[in-house]
Amino acid sequence: MKVVDSLIPRQGLRVLVTAGANGIGLAIAQAFHExxxxxxxxxxxxxxxxxxxxxxxxxxxxxxxxxxVARLFDEAAGLGGLDVVVNNAGIAGPTAGIDEIESEAWRQTIDINLNGQYYVAKRAAGALRESRGVLLNMASVAGRLGFAYRTPYAASKWGVVGLTKSLACELGPAGVRVNAILPGIVRGPRIERVIADRAAQRGIGRDEMEQENLAKVSMRKMVEPSDIAAMALFLASPGGANISGQALSVCANVESL
Structure with missing residues (x-):
């Protein structure tokens, strides 16, 4: 196989994407479909x-x-198995100081961002062992950096990285590769809400908040959902055959949050 050919996923992969109708998830679903x-x-x-x-x-x-999640896997059984599972579902969670965050908001963030990934991985493991497949867990650069006023989100994403590295060790002997993708500041409606909420928390304007955020990115730009989708395609391609247990940032080099 030519190197350039190894960068293209094989035809007919059976792919499951959680939260795949919007944002990053939709970009990933469309990329695999195409x-x-x-x-x-x-x-x-x-x-x-x-x-x-x-x-x-x-x-x-x-x-x-x-x-x-159990019903999802029952309905996805029509694929006849699974080669790639993209554990993408997540929420931004609250923006507030630790002493102001409501316990229910904390629980909801952990339930969706971390427990949800566990439920999906638990159901997916058997099918991925059979196919020697790929599990991709969506984390965040907040899973490698501290993030003031966003502690539930950061804690959940650090948990996703730990889950990823542990499952890579556990499932690797069966030929299953497990990686985390860590998006940075991704252009779209979600980051607009995050910027607005953090600006309000800081008492500054929205544009000032955006520029402050981008000043912490060495390339001074946001990334696009298509950039995240491209990484997912690569990790599912033959070219990614020996990449597992990694937390891979697609972030234009976010240096701090």
């Missing part, structure tokens, strides 16, 4: 699910609820 994969996604946004491109199957499911 690369010839059979794709099934879940999301809680019913309008976004209804607007998915033709050919992408879907289930309405909240990954923080184990019973709904």
């Amino acid at each position: 690369a010839g994969a059979r794709v099934h996604v879940c999301d809680v946004d019913e309008a976004a699910l209804a607007a998915l491109p033709e050919g992408i199957a879907a289930t309405r499911a909240d990954v923080s609820r184990e019973a709904e």
